[in-house]
Amino acid sequence: xxxxxxxxxxxxxxxxxxxxxxxxxxxxxxxRHGLSEENKLELRLGPPGEDWSVIDSTRKNQRERSExxxxxxxxxxxxxxxxxxxxxxxxNGSQTQMFCSSENxxxxxxxxxxxxxxxxxxxxxxQQKANAPSFLQLPPTPQSMPVMPQEASQTCCxxxxxxxxxxxxxxxxxxAMTAVPNSSQKRTAPAPVVGWPPIxxxxxxxxxxxxxxxxxxxxxxxxxxxxxxxxxxxxGRGLFVKINMDGVPIGxxxxxxxxxxxxxxxxxxxELFRALLAAQRDSSAGGIQNKKEEEKEITxxxxxxxxxxxxxxxxxxxxMLVGDVPWHMFVSTVKRLRVxxxxxxxxLSLCSSKQEKVLLNSPMN
Amino acid sequence: MSEDDDRSPxxxxxxxxxxxxxxxxxxxxxxxxxxxxxxxxxxSSMEFQAPYPDQVxxxVxxxVxxxxxxxxxxxxxxxxxxxxxxxxxxxxxxxxIGNCYSVSPRRATVRFARVRSVAIKGRxxxxxxxxxxxxxxxxxxxxxxxxxxxxxxxxKVYLKRxxxxxxxxAVLAESFPSFxxxxxxxxxxxxxxxxxxxxxxxxxxxxxxLIESEVADDxxxxxxxxxxxxxxxxxxxxxxxxxxxxxxEALERLVARSPSLKKLRLNRFVSIGQLYRxxxxxxxxxxxxxxxxxxAEGPAQGEPEHDYLSAFAACxxxxxxxxxxxxxxxxxxxIRPVCANLTSxxxxxANINAEQLKSVVLHCHKLQSFWVLDxxxxxxxxxxxxTCKDLRELRVFPFDAREDSEGPVSEVGLQAISEGCxxxxxILYFCQHMTNAAVVAMSQNCPELEVFRLxxxxxxxxxxxxxxxMDEGFGAIVRNxxxxxxxxxxxxLTDRAFGYIGKYGKLVRTLSVAFAGDSDMGLKYVLEGCPxxxxxxxxxxxxxxxxxxxxxxxxxxxxxxxMSSCRLSPQGCQGIARELPxxxxxxxxxxxxxxxxDAVDILYMYRSLxxxxxxxxxxxxILQ
Numbered sequence: 001x002x003x004x005x006x007x008x009x010x011x012x013x014x015x016x017x018x019x020x021x022x023x024x025x026x027x028x029x030x031x032r033h034g035l036s037e038e039n040k041l042e043l044r045l046g047p048p049g050e051d052w053s054v055i056d057s058t059r060k061n062q063r064e065r066s067e068x069x070x071x072x073x074x075x076x077x078x079x080x081x082x083x084x085x086x087x088x089x090x091x092n093g094s095q096t097q098m099f100c101s102s103e104n105x106x107x108x109x110x111x112x113x114x115x116x117x118x119x120x121x122x123x124x125x126x127q128q129k130a131n132a133p134s135f136l137q138l139p140p141t142p143q144s145m146p147v148m149p150q151e152a153s154q155t156c157c158x159x160x161x162x163x164x165x166x167x168x169x170x171x172x173x174x175x176a177m178t179a180v181p182n183s184s185q186k187r188t189a190p191a192p193v194v195g196w197p198p199i200x201x202x203x204x205x206x207x208x209x210x211x212x213x214x215x216x217x218x219x220x221x222x223x224x225x226x227x228x229x230x231x232x233x234x235x236g237r238g239l240f241v242k243i244n245m246d247g248v249p250i251g252x253x254x255x256x257x258x259x260x261x262x263x264x265x266x267x268x269x270x271e272l273f274r275a276l277l278a279a280q281r282d283s284s285a286g287g288i289q290n291k292k293e294e295e296k297e298i299t300x301x302x303x304x305x306x307x308x309x310x311x312x313x314x315x316x317x318x319x320m321l322v323g324d325v326p327w328h329m330f331v332s333t334v335k336r337l338r339v340x341x342x343x344x345x346x347x348l349s350l351c352s353s354k355q356e357k358v359l360l361n362s363p364m365n
Numbered sequence: 366m367s368e369d370d371d372r373s374p375x376x377x378x379x380x381x382x383x384x385x386x387x388x389x390x391x392x393x394x395x396x397x398x399x400x401x402x403x404x405x406x407x408x409s410s411m412e413f414q415a416p417y418p419d420q421v422x423x424x425v426x427x428x429v430x431x432x433x434x435x436x437x438x439x440x441x442x443x444x445x446x447x448x449x450x451x452x453x454x455x456x457x458x459x460x461x462i463g464n465c466y467s468v469s470p471r472r473a474t475v476r477f478a479r480v481r482s483v484a485i486k487g488r489x490x491x492x493x494x495x496x497x498x499x500x501x502x503x504x505x506x507x508x509x510x511x512x513x514x515x516x517x518x519x520x521k522v523y524l525k526r527x528x529x530x531x532x533x534x535a536v537l538a539e540s541f542p543s544f545x546x547x548x549x550x551x552x553x554x555x556x557x558x559x560x561x562x563x564x565x566x567x568x569x570x571x572x573x574x575l576i577e578s579e580v581a582d583d584x585x586x587x588x589x590x591x592x593x594x595x596x597x598x599x600x601x602x603x604x605x606x607x608x609x610x611x612x613x614e615a616l617e618r619l620v621a622r623s624p625s626l627k628k629l630r631l632n633r634f635v636s637i638g639q640l641y642r643x644x645x646x647x648x649x650x651x652x653x654x655x656x657x658x659x660x661a662e663g664p665a666q667g668e669p670e671h672d673y674l675s676a677f678a679a680c681x682x683x684x685x686x687x688x689x690x691x692x693x694x695x696x697x698x699x700i701r702p703v704c705a706n707l708t709s710x711x712x713x714x715a716n717i718n719a720e721q722l723k724s725v726v727l728h729c730h731k732l733q734s735f736w737v738l739d740x741x742x743x744x745x746x747x748x749x750x751x752t753c754k755d756l757r758e759l760r761v762f763p764f765d766a767r768e769d770s771e772g773p774v775s776e777v778g779l780q781a782i783s784e785g786c787x788x789x790x791x792i793l794y795f796c797q798h799m800t801n802a803a804v805v806a807m808s809q810n811c812p813e814l815e816v817f818r819l820x821x822x823x824x825x826x827x828x829x830x831x832x833x834x835m836d837e838g839f840g841a842i843v844r845n846x847x848x849x850x851x852x853x854x855x856x857x858l859t860d861r862a863f864g865y866i867g868k869y870g871k872l873v874r875t876l877s878v879a880f881a882g883d884s885d886m887g888l889k890y891v892l893e894g895c896p897x898x899x900x901x902x903x904x905x906x907x908x909x910x911x912x913x914x915x916x917x918x919x920x921x922x923x924x925x926x927x928m929s930s931c932r933l934s935p936q937g938c939q940g941i942a943r944e945l946p947x948x949x950x951x952x953x954x955x956x957x958x959x960x961x962x963d964a965v966d967i968l969y970m971y972r973s974l975x976x977x978x979x980x981x982x983x984x985x986x987i988l989q
Contacts, residue, residue, distance in 0.1 A: 192768070195494030195904075196879065197795060197822045199766045200551075200577065202606065206714060206738070206764060242583060251531070251558050251583045 243337035245273045246308070246344075256331050262302055262323050269310060269339060270298040301339065309342045423452055430456040455479060462486065463924050465503050465527065466949065467973045470511030482521035482546075483512065487528070489927050489969055490877075491902050493551065496929055497953055497967060498984050505529040506536075513540035521546040521572075528552070531583075534559035538566035545598075546572035556581030557609065564590040571625075574603040582609035589615040601628035605654045605688060610634040621646055627682075630654025633690035636661035641671040648679040655688030658696060658715075673699035687711030687736075694721045704728035711736040713762045719744035727752050734758040739774040739795060746778035750785025759786070760793040768823050772797025776804075783807035791816035791851075799856065801828045804838030808845035817842050818853035824880040827857040834858055840865030843873070850897075853877035863887035867894025875900040885912035892916035902927040910937025913968075917941065920948055925971040929955075933965040935988075941970070942988040949973045950988040951981070 244251040252272050259265045274297060300306020302323040310322040314333040322330070322337070430453055433439050443453040459482040462468060474480075487503025505527045512519055519541045529552050537544065544567045549555075557580060563573065564587050588611050591597060597619065604611075611634060620626060620643050627650060631640065635656030644653070673696060677683075683703045692715040707729050712722070713736040722737070722745040732753040737745070739761050749756070759782060761774055775798040782789065783803070789811040799821050807814070819839075827834055835856035843849060843866050850872050854862065858881035866873065867890035874897050882888065888908040891898065892915045901923065909932035920926065920941070935952065942950040953967035977987040 193824070193905075195491070195496045196824065197763065197766050197768070197820055198491075198494050198877075198879070199763065199795075200493050201495070202577065202608075203713070203762060204766055206716070242581075244583070251556065251585075 239331065241334055241336050243269065243272070243339065245277070245339035246341050248273060248276050254337065256334065261327055262330075265322075266301045266310065269301060269337075273339065274298055298339075300342075304342055304345070307342055308339050309345050310337065310339055311345075312337045419448060423448055426452045427456055434459070436461050458482060460484070464971050464973075465508065466975070466978050467924075467971060469975045470508045472974060474511050474515035478515070480516050481518060482523075483508075483516075483519065484523040484525075485527060486525045488526035488551075489902065489925060490526070491904065491927055491929065492526070496904065496955070498955065498982075500528075500982050501953070501985065502978065502980055502982070503527045504980060505533045509533050509536045509540070513537075517541065518543055520544060521548075523548045523550070524552050525550040526552065528554040529559070530554050531556060531559035531562070535562045538562045541567075543569055545569050546574075548572065548574040548576070549578045550574075550576045551578060553579040556583040557585035557587045557607075558583040560587035561585045561590040564588070565592070568592065569598060571598050572601040573599070574601055574628075575606055576603060577606050580604075580607045580609070586612045586615065588612050588619060591615075591619050593618075595622070597623045598625060599623040600625045601652075602626065603628060603630040603654065605630040605632050605656075605690070607632045613639050617642055617646070623647075624649075626650065628652035628685075630687060631656035633657045633688075637673070637693070637696055638671060641673060641676055644676045644680065649682055650680060651682045652685040652709075653680070653683055653688070655686065655690075657691040658689045659691045659693035674702060678702035681706075683707070685709035685711075689715035692717065697721055697725060700725060701728060705730065707732055709734040712741075713738055713760065716740050716764060718742070719748065723748045729753060730755070732756055736760040736762070738762050738764045739772070740764045742773040743775055743778040743781065746774060747781040747785075750781040753786060754788075756782075756786040756789055758791040759789065761795055762793075763795040763822065766795070766822070770797065770822070772822070776800040776802070779803045780806050783810040787811060788813060790814060793818040793820075793853075795820045795822060797822055797826075798829050799835070799838070800830050801833060801835060801838035801841075802830070804835070805841040808838075808841040812846060813848060814842070814846040815848050816851040817846065817849060818851070818877070819855055820853065821856040825857045834862070836862040836865065840869070843869040847872075849873060851875040854881055855879060856881075859883050860887040860890065863890040867891050870895050872897055874898065876902070878903040878906055880905045882906045882908060885909055885915075888912035889915040892919055898922075899924045901925075903929070903931060905930040907932055910934055910940070913937055913941060917944060920945055920970065921972050923972070925969065927967070927969050928965075929967040931965075931968075933968055934963060935965055938965055938968055938970075939988050947972055947974070949977055952986045952988060954984045954986070 239256045240253045241256060242251050243254050254265070254268060254272070256265070259268060277298070298306065298308055301308060301310040311319055312322050312330070312334045313319050313336050315335055317335075319338075325333075426449065430439075430442065433442060433453075433456075436457075436459065439453055439457055443450045454476050455478060457477050458480055460473065460477055460480045462473065462483070462485045465485050465487045485505070485508060488501060489497075491497070492501060503526060505524060513536055517540065520543050522537065522544075523546075527549075529549060534555055537547070547563060547567075547570070560573075560575075560580070563570070591599075599619070602619075602623075611632065613635065616635075617639075620629065626647055629643065629647065629650055630652065631643075631654050633656055635643075637656070637658050637660060639661075640656050640658070644650070677700055680703055684706055686700060686703065686707055686709070689712055694717055697717070701724075704725055705728055708731050710726070710729060710732055711734075716738060718740060719742050722741045726732070726735075726745075726749055730752060732749075733755055735749060735753065735756060735758070737749075737760070746761070749759075761778070763770070764773075765771070774794070774796050776796075779794060779796075779799065780803045782792075783806050787810060789807075790813050792807075792814070793816075796819075799819065804819065807817075821835070828838075835854075835858055839852070839854050839858070839862050843852065849870060852866070852870065852873055852875070854866075854877070860883045863882060863886070866876070870876075870891075871894075873895050876891065876895070876898060878901075885908055887906070888903070889912050891901070892912070896919075898919065899922070904927075908928065913928075913933060914937070916926070938950055938952055942948065948970055949972075950968070950970045952965050953969060955966040977989065981987060
């Protein structure tokens with residue numbers, strides 16, 4: 001194996017990857033993690049010009065090795081992106097340098113998006129024990145991994161972007177996760193398992209929410225914390241959107257997949273809110289009327305003829321009348337629904353077609 | 366005093382007593398007070414009668430039992446005889462339901478007539494980790510409906526892992542005029558609309574605590590819904606898990622008119638500048654969640670640099686600090702003045718390193734509870750060990766929760782903690798590397814451990830130094846920590862580890878197992894050896910039907926058993942269901958995961974007085 005010319009750490013490192021493919025099944029007691037050996041190996045990587053050094057006296061061709069290791073590191077880290085944790089591309093501004101944005105060598109790009117920004121502290125203290133960063137847990141077989149060219153620093157981040165969104169999808173459907181196919185990777189981390197490690201999901205997103213100054217290129221990557229509000233939830237096969245009605249404090253959710261036309265949606269809205277509306281009327285009238293106030297049917301939602309009208313907000317944040325676009329187009333762009341009093345509508349200029357969109361500034365509630 | 370009721374009361378009561386005695390589940394339903402006849406035929410023959418001798422005793426008992434607060438004591442008292450059962454039921458004011466499906470709301474409200482405070486737990490814990498499809502159940506709705514008519518004087522509701530809708534909150538707000546405390550832990554199904562209703566309608570509200578719950582953003586300004594006029598009775602407002610912005614001006618006004626406010630935990634949408642404004646208004650706070658603890662985002666508003674240090678220095682009563690959701694470590698020194706008094710510090714969202722931690726924790730001599738991220742590394746833990754001699758609870762969470770991530774904390778940190786914090790009672794520790802030696806050391810150094818939860822994130826990982834399984838470490842824990850009641854194991858474990866647990870873990874009530882064991886024997890050891898076992902959750906371990914059968918004698922004493930991705934077959938589970946009719950045996954299909962047709966994905970079983978529930982979703986099959 002290639003590790004013969006390197007220090008004693010390498011056999012352990014080499015052992016890990018091929019066996020990790022069978023990790024769940026193969027309880028190979030021979031695996032060693034060589035913690036003590038790893039501690040002796042203090043390996044730090046970073047952009048040139050910084051005080052980062054590779055301390056390993058037995059190594060020759062350090063530079064070449066570190067570059068190839070870094071390129072390997074990138075791909076293995078890419079593979080392990082599919083794990084449950086959201087990945088830190090936005091990091092705590094004061095702590096981490098965002099290497100993705102640097103235009104320098106390959107070494108600059110790779111380590112920090114995936115190593116915790118907290119390790120900054122460690123890197124300055126050589127006395128501290130350092131566990132080998134995760135991306136070094138690879139056999140140094142450059143021939144099996146493409147060496148990254150300089151301009152790949154951009155593709156790094158794009159791949160990160162794809163993985164982020166893939167991850168987010170994986171997370172929200174809570175399905176068993178499989179490694180994101182990446183044709184260029186030859187070795188993968190163990191296939192991630194649902195619910196392991198046992199951390200609740202709000203603790204897993206630490207990395208993506210723990211920044212105060214997101215670097216520019218990651219704006220379209222990880223949905224930032226404001227966008228963590230999810231107006232649309234796909235609970236299994238349904239498409240649930242919120243619907244609020246004027247005068248009713250409790251909003252509801254409707255599953256748009258359950259309907260295939262505006263008429264069905266309209267009658268569903270009527271059913272949903274009829275009773276609530278009657279209750280509201282009753283309570284606002286001070287309850288002096290009999291408790292069983294007649295429930296008035298809510299009609300004319302779509303054509304403006306009724307007391308209420310159905311509007312929706314689309315994915316661009318604009319408010320539109322429901323009913324103008326074909327149903328399937330509506331379903332794909334709708335983000336939430338509102339039932340407004342028709343009397344208030346005339347005061348606002350609602351547009352009925354996308355071409356003449358006017359943003360409504362009416363207060364939300 | 367303890368003679369059976371049947372002998373003494375007058376004849377016309379005997380009918381009621383016989384009806385009671387046939388009720389095998391000790392449901393002392395309907396008969397209230399002493400000497401009053403129960404429901405059923407015979408009231409026409411009732412005339413005034415002199416109180417019989419036992420009635421006096423029952424009155425005395427009622428007065429005495431008022432003072433009994435522990436529910437375990439009360440459960441024991443209720444088993445003495447029918448009279449005690451009846452009186453205990455009358456005097457129980459705090460009702461605890463450990464599994465919402467073990468008893469129906471109706472049965473509970475009929476037996477306990479004068480309850481003021483209710484605690485209900487729902488989903489199994491492993492559902493938190495996406496091991497089960499959502500919408501499994503645990504609905505609050507039937508409970509709140511039953512309580513609305515049975516307990517109009519209800520004051521407190523505590524829910525854990527329940528599905529609560531906005532409608533449920535509306536019913537709650539409408540039905541209980543004296544309502545004072547709402548605590549929702551790990552709940553979901555509701556949104557800011559529901560909070561708005563509670564805020565506006567519950568005029569006596571003292572406590573509104575949302576802990577690790579999922580709150581939907583309905584665009585509702587719930588903070589502004591608290592009554593605007595006069596002072597509020599608010600003592601505790603905890604909303605750090607609410608993932609949507611709040612109306613800060615309204616919050617500021619609310620805090621200003623809540624003179625009794627002691628606990629305030631803000632969410633991450635509150636910047637440090639806003640925090641300042643709140644802290645200076647309420648120096649009487651004892652518990653503070655600091656929100657984001659960094660500057661507001663967006664266009665630089667040129668926030669004046671506040672004197673955070675003085676603001677915190679004025680908080681003489683602060684004992685519990687948390688938050689730090691997006692911490693800017695530059696601000697960390699501001700909390701220095703309160704460190705000396707802190708008994709609880711939660712840095713589990715703060716990505717800080719060892720140096721930054723040390724600047725704070727070296728002053729925290731009184732610390733008893735400490736939650737932190739592993740970003741502080743072993744060095745940070747060493748600092749904690751050297752300073753916090755009174756530490757009782759430690760939780761170390763992983764910043765990067767992946768199996769193959771770098772592990773900044775290891776056996777070194779654990780060893781240091783065990784040597785420095787001898788009074789440790791509870792530990793939750795996530796790491797990548799752990800040795801048996803360190804675990805053994807902790808078992809010897811910390812004899813008061815009651816909760817030991819070690820999560821070695823790499824599955825099946827042996828001791829890196831010796832190459833051995835982690836059996837000996839966990840064995841030492843159960844052997845040496847005589848007060849151990851909760852245990853979570855990980856790493857490479859053989860049946861031997863379970864043998865130790867069965868042999869020594871006599872007080873263990875909760876056991877969590879993942880990716881461990883070799884054969885059925887492992888589970889057998891535990892089921893046969895641990896008489897106090899109540900909650901057992903197992904995943905991905907090679908235990909099969911034979912092992913399951915070995916617990917038949919014990920399942921009625923348990924709250925639940927969860928086994929997922931083990932080696933159970935439908936026939937095996939069916940056998941259990943047939944032999945134990947009072948056990949609800951749910952087989953849950955994980956629709957998304959691939960599985961062999963004949964294997965059981967998830968088995969979740971629990972004792973119940975009600976039989977199969979009627980709100981089971983389609984992916985749940987209840988075997989009978």
